[in-house]
Amino acid sequence: xxxxxxxxxxxxxxxxxxxxxxxxxxxxxxxxxxxxxxxxxxxxxxxxxxxxxxxxxxxxxxxxxxxxxxxxxxxxxxxxxxxxxxxxxxxxxxxxxxxxxxxxxxxxxxxxxxxxxxxxxxxxxxxxxxxxxxxxxxxxxxxxxxxxxxxxxxxxxxxxxxxxxxxxxxxxxxxxxxxxxxxxxxxxxxxxxxxxxxxxxxxxxxxxxxxxxxxxxxxxxxxxxxxxxxxxxxxxxxxxxxxxxxxxxxxxxxxxxxxxxxxxxxxxxxxxxxxxxxxxxxxxxxxxxxxxxxxxxxxxxxxxxxxxxxxxxxxxxxxxxxxxxxxxxxxxxxxxxxxxxxxxxxxxxxxxxxxxxxxxxxxxxxxxxxxxxxxxxxxxxxxxxxxxxxxxxxxxxxxxxxxxxxxxxxxxxxxxxxxxxxxxxxxxxxxxxxxxxxxxxxxxx
Numbered sequence: 001x002x003x004x005x006x007x008x009x010x011x012x013x014x015x016x017x018x019x020x021x022x023x024x025x026x027x028x029x030x031x032x033x034x035x036x037x038x039x040x041x042x043x044x045x046x047x048x049x050x051x052x053x054x055x056x057x058x059x060x061x062x063x064x065x066x067x068x069x070x071x072x073x074x075x076x077x078x079x080x081x082x083x084x085x086x087x088x089x090x091x092x093x094x095x096x097x098x099x100x101x102x103x104x105x106x107x108x109x110x111x112x113x114x115x116x117x118x119x120x121x122x123x124x125x126x127x128x129x130x131x132x133x134x135x136x137x138x139x140x141x142x143x144x145x146x147x148x149x150x151x152x153x154x155x156x157x158x159x160x161x162x163x164x165x166x167x168x169x170x171x172x173x174x175x176x177x178x179x180x181x182x183x184x185x186x187x188x189x190x191x192x193x194x195x196x197x198x199x200x201x202x203x204x205x206x207x208x209x210x211x212x213x214x215x216x217x218x219x220x221x222x223x224x225x226x227x228x229x230x231x232x233x234x235x236x237x238x239x240x241x242x243x244x245x246x247x248x249x250x251x252x253x254x255x256x257x258x259x260x261x262x263x264x265x266x267x268x269x270x271x272x273x274x275x276x277x278x279x280x281x282x283x284x285x286x287x288x289x290x291x292x293x294x295x296x297x298x299x300x301x302x303x304x305x306x307x308x309x310x311x312x313x314x315x316x317x318x319x320x321x322x323x324x325x326x327x328x329x330x331x332x333x334x335x336x337x338x339x340x341x342x343x344x345x346x347x348x349x350x351x352x353x354x355x356x357x358x359x360x361x362x363x364x365x366x367x368x369x370x371x372x373x374x375x376x377x378x379x380x381x382x383x384x385x386x387x388x389x390x391x392x393x394x395x396x397x398x399x400x401x402x403x404x405x406x407x408x409x410x411x412x413x414x415x416x417x418x419x420x421x422x423x424x425x426x427x428x429x430x431x432x433x434x435x436x437x438x439x440x441x442x443x444x445x
Contacts, residue, residue, distance in 0.1 A: 006147050006185050017342040018387045024183045025390035033328035039159035096293045100209050101135035103292050111235050118144025119204040125193045126211030127152045130161030134168045141181020141337045151189040162331045181337035191327030196230045201318040206233040213240045217263045228281040232318050239307035248298050270306050283314040343395045347403045350384035355431050372427040375415050397421040407438045
């Protein structure tokens with residue numbers, strides 16, 4: 001299974017989902033080109049300058065609290081609680097990175113609606129600590145995404161991003177599993193974005209947020225030219241700081257927002273660049289600059305970040321040879337969308353088949369408690385699952401019992417004895433009634 005061929009098909013039925021998960025498990029077993037050493041999250045510090053949360057400064061919060069808020073993108077301060085405008089002007093609510101992520105989400109959503117086409121394959125170039133990947137994960141099902149490819153040249157940032165992404169997918173696994181959508185294979189690569197890699201060619205979307213300013217301007221223009229002229233995504237979104245907005249942070253003229261910025265553009269410079277791109281790449285429709293991040297009292301400066309949105313107008317295909325693979329694969333994880341509903345449907349089907357065949361023999365009744373009942377190990381029911389082991393093994397036995405309780409309107413109960421997970425069916429229940437209840441409840445879903 002190749003990187004380019006990672007595709008699960010269309011979500012027409014449960015079997016499509018099951019097959020997708022089976023292929024996903026195979027993809028996750030593929031060897032990586034390199035395994036990155038784990039960067040120490042406790043030592044990681046983002047390269048932010050002059051954008052501290054004023055409340056943290058005031059209360060003397062530790063640096064750890066500051067960097068964790070920055071990484072996870074959660075704003076904790078209510079601007080209405082800060083009276084001093086000179087302090088409040090430095091603070092964005094929600095955080096600026098969250099606003100940029102939301103801009104990308106809304107732009108991709110509008111693009112899908114207008115084109116009526118799924119964003120199956122999404123590339124993120126200059127992914128850093130993978131804030132965007134985390135921010136978009138719950139919308140992958142809406143986009144129709146099945147592959148996310150991320151690349152960055154900084155090994156430590158990429159290692160941090162992989163750890164935070166895995167933590168995010170684990171912490172939000174229950175929510176993501178309830179989303180409608182096929183599973184998403186998220187691959188990460190170590191590489192220089194100035195070198196085109198065929199695996200990033202012909203993607204549905206490529207996004208690059210606050211990246212170009214970290215490389216010399218000539219290289220930044222080369223990167224954008226490569227995307228629009230060689231990689232040819234259906235939509236390309238990139239952003240960079242609005243240099244004029246640095247005045248809001250009390251910075252001196254000509255001072256860059258971050259120490260490692262090689263350039264920053266004023267609004268007119270950025271607009272001129274986009275006009276040049278429109279002329280050079282007429283197969284793309286390029287919007288005027290979009291602005292992101294506003295601070296009260298500074299509307300005249302437009303926004304802290306300025307973004308370009310480039311939409312492919314002609315159906316062009318790249319000629320980039322498949323042997324051009326300068327990036328090293330360093331990670332792959334799964335965003336397991338849709339797994340809960342698929343598992344529920346599979347358990348329901350297995351339970352119905354089992355009930356049809358099981359013998360509710362009176363001599364096997366257990367006469368303990370309020371009513372006589374039969375006890376059956378849940379493993380006997382799960383043997384009827386029509387799914388590969390790779391997917392069936394992800395269904396927890398106790399979760400399966402809860403599914404059965406719900407689909408039978410609690411006419412079946414959990415009964416775990418001697419460490420064996422099982423169900424109890426009281427003598428008052430009939431096979432016909434159980435089957436009818438499960439099928440009636442299925443119609444309500």
